[in-house]
Amino acid sequence: MMPGVINQHSSGAPLLRVRGLDLDFGSPRGRVHALRGVSLDVSAGEVVGIVGESGSGKSTLAYTLMGLLAENAEVTGGEILFEGRDLLRMAPAARRDLLGNRLSMIFQDPMTGLNPVRTIERQMIDAQHHQPGSRREKRDRAVAMLARVGIPDPQSRIGGYPHEFSGGMRQRICIAMALLVRPALLIADEPTTALDATLEVQIIHLLKDLQKEIGCSILFVSHHLGTVAELCDQVAVMYAGEVIEHGPVRDIFRNPAHPYTRALLECDPGRIRQKTRLLPTIPGEVPGLVGSQRGCIFRQRCGYAFAPCADERPAEYSVGAAQGARCHLLAPTSGVPA
Numbered sequence: 659m660m661p662g663v664i665n666q667h668s669s670g671a672p673l674l675r676v677r678g679l680d681l682d683f684g685s686p687r688g689r690v691h692a693l694r695g696v697s698l699d700v701s702a703g704e705v706v707g708i709v710g711e712s713g714s715g716k717s718t719l720a721y722t723l724m725g726l727l728a729e730n731a732e733v734t735g736g737e738i739l740f741e742g743r744d745l746l747r748m749a750p751a752a753r754r755d756l757l758g759n760r761l762s763m764i765f766q767d768p769m770t771g772l773n774p775v776r777t778i779e780r781q782m783i784d785a786q787h788h789q790p791g792s793r794r795e796k797r798d799r800a801v802a803m804l805a806r807v808g809i810p811d812p813q814s815r816i817g818g819y820p821h822e823f824s825g826g827m828r829q830r831i832c833i834a835m836a837l838l839v840r841p842a843l844l845i846a847d848e849p850t851t852a853l854d855a856t857l858e859v860q861i862i863h864l865l866k867d868l869q870k871e872i873g874c875s876i877l878f879v880s881h882h883l884g885t886v887a888e889l890c891d892q893v894a895v896m897y898a899g900e901v902i903e904h905g906p907v908r909d910i911f912r913n914p915a916h917p918y919t920r921a922l923l924e925c926d927p928g929r930i931r932q933k934t935r936l937l938p939t940i941p942g943e944v945p946g947l948v949g950s951q952r953g954c955i956f957r958q959r960c961g962y963a964f965a966p967c968a969d970e971r972p973a974e975y976s977v978g979a980a981q982g983a984r985c986h987l988l989a990p991t992s993g994v995p996a
């Protein structure tokens with residue numbers, strides 16, 4: 659945990675603690691096990707990245723934390739403790755009260771978070787409904803926040819509608835709106851994926867600066883390892899609905915322990931030193947998640963698979979002080995060099 663942050667949970671426990679979270683989607687083909695035994699901590703003032711390919715469950719996890727799930731979704735096990743309270747067992751009204759207050763979210767598509775038929779002014783004032791102050795004071799706060807995120811001439815632009823702004827400006831407005839309430843935790847679901855590389859860098863720097871100013875925690879969902887390395891303190895690597903490795907960003911990038919994490923890093927264009935026309939990929943596809951799964955979820959694509967991988971789900975093994983990974987190779991008794 660970082661010193662000097664303002665959102666330290668008083669008991670000393672992590673701000674967010676997810677334990678054994680299971681989530682299914684009902685489908686005509688059967689139950690899709692989209693999250694399986696997910697555990698994760700986010701401490702106060704910390705930026706935690708969730709990284710993985712499409713279909714890894716990272717966005718599903720973000721939406722589950724926010725309670726924004728489709729009707730066919732069902733949490734079948736686990737707990738989500740936020741500031742010591744289990745969100746899954748909280749009365750709906752109490753949970754709604756946290757949203758846009760202690761918990762905020764920014765989405766991949768800024769239009770998901772903005773109402774196209776309301777002015778930015780109205781939306782930013784409404785976003786402060788938990789905050790004290792007159793309408794005038796709330797407007798002033800909104801204008802100041804727009805200026806802070808780099809919207810030019812915010813005094814007059816605040817009267818505009820979302821479609822009057824570019825994609826990058828809209829994402830800045832979403833960040834302003836999400837942080838205006840000074841949340842304890844900001845959940846950012848691939849907020850830079852729809853932007854070009856230059857804008858992506860600008861938005862990451864902006865998020866980094868604002869996170870330090872406000873002292874909030876961020877759970878940052880991304881498929882882009884370079885962005886996670888730039889922004890995050892900790893990272894959880896997800897594959898097919900499971901967290902297969904987690905730890906400090908520095909340790910995971912220097913010493914990835916799980917074969918999937920290693921493969922992901924080898925495919926990252928930012929880490930490829932030699933000139934190449936063909937970017938490497940991980941052979942195979944993320945497995946379907948309908949029905950029960952046996953053994954290691956990565957075994958069909960793993961070049962290191964050996965006998966136990968087909969039948970036994972790997973336990974989590976410690977790799978150094980704060981890093982852990984789910985792979986039989988890491989078992990002290992495996993006898994196979996990792």
Ligand code: SF4
Pocket residue numbers: 916917918954955956957958960961962963964967972984985986987
């Ligand atoms: Fe590969 Fe087996 Fe480790 Fe899974 S448990 S990642 S299949 S070696």
